[in-house]
Amino acid sequence: MNKKRLLKDKIAAKFMLGLVIFSGLLVFLIAFGLYYRAKPILDIKPLGQLLFSSSWRPLRGDFGFFPFIIGTFWVTAVAIFIAVPFSLLTAVYLSEYAHKLVRELTAPLIDLLAGIPSVIYGIWGVLVVVPLIKNHLAPFLGTFSTGYSVLSAGIVLAIMVFPVIIHVVIEVLRSIPNELRDASLALGATKWQTVKHVVLLKALPGIVAAVVLGVSRAFGETMAVLMIAGNVAKLPGSVFDPAYPLPALIANNYGEMLSVPLYDSALLLASLILLVVVLGFNVLSRIILIRIERRIQ
Amino acid sequence: MELKTHISVNNLSVFYGNEPALKNVTVDIPDKKITVIIGPSGCGKTTLLKSFNRMLEAVEGIKISGAVLVDGENIFDPGIEITGVRKKMGLLSQRPYPLPMSIYDNVAYGPRIHGLKKKKELDRIVEHYLKESSLWEEVKDRLYTPASKLSIGQQQRLCLARGLAVEPEIILGDEPTSALDPKSSQRIEARFLELKKDYTIVVVTHILRQARRLADYVIFLYLGELIEHGPANQIFDNPKQEMTREYIQGVIS
Structure with missing residues (x-):
């Protein structure tokens, strides 16, 4: 036994x-x-040419991934640029200021955002964000845009990233002992001073981790971006131009046109590039995280 | 002996939800003396202490009635600015909580949030109060290293320096030595005995021997009620209440 x-x-x-x-x-x-x-x-093909050439003509055997790589970075950068301040302040309010009742009602709603399928974000982007940019924002700023653009994709992506960052940052802020806040408040600091100088500083490693999580999601997000970004294999000149991020390229073309020589191989290379970019980004942020932790504690 | 009053508590009651934590406490705390609040755990010692600098209000579902007068002003008056009340008092908590920054920045934090920017002046303040809390000699060569690298006893002295740097009139200690080793505790106590020349000090403790070593004036609480208060020698040697006598002698604890 x-x-x-x-x-x-x-x-x-x-x-x-x-x-x-x-x-x-x-x-x-x-x-x-x-x-x-x-x-x-x-x-x-030499790797340098594949990565840095802007010429994408599969039928002629030209596979330059540069526009796609840059498109991915643009869309992700715009998304994070919008998402980080908004979600950070939302999380700070919910964790530090909001009445318990507000927090308990709002937090699940925000988490719910994370559960919405990305194709729905895509549709919403096409119906709301794209016309908004085409008819209002671009004319207002004196330029032209079809609406299918880096900015539209970035906005929709930012909204998809919100819940991820907000959720993690709230968790991080909640894990900071109240006594630390009290230590600052007891010196006569206001709440905002305490949040700004103590709470956010203490939470910095966690906030970086939350942003990394959001960025990783944004890099890889396929469906919504594919529907909104415009999918033109050209370097975007501004946020009002269309882009063609790597995930959209892969999802749009894999399984089709595979009779074209090397096309299959090229798309898998695109996947590999995407994987390396995300992994590299994660490693980099891990290094940054360790350095921050060592500096403050 | 005739004592000048610094903090005057009038009919103070505190409820956590429906749970009473303090019931109608009325007591005067003398100026530039060490007042020790004693009593078994859960009797409201910390609640009384934290009502002085209005640190209770962050607790959800708390109800406070009565008045606490500091320098004759009721700190619960709607017109009173809470940061001003808190600036008057330095708080030492049970465990030291250094802010997530360097030793220097910890001490400079208070003056900075109150608007002081001059580097020279900050340097002077940091040095002065680190000396005041007898930490200067140990840290003067590593002022810019993270405060979390200090030992816990050093951290508590750093917290004392941080509290003193906003130039309070009162020092509040919430069992300030409970996380420290005996040697570190002794240093904190020695600082208190030194500092009472210039500050009114209120300390919560459940260690009776510490209370005897420090106290000029004693407040004895039991289950939220003020049982007895008076000069230390009277409370320790000749208590009027039976309950106080039993607590002092260790019959109840």
């Missing part, structure tokens, strides 16, 4: 260890798979 019990214990532990190793290896497996399928194009 006793033996069996111990055996079960061992098996359970080993099995779970196996699962952990497997999921840890998944990233490498996926990366390797992508690399393997992207190899044909990498063998023929």
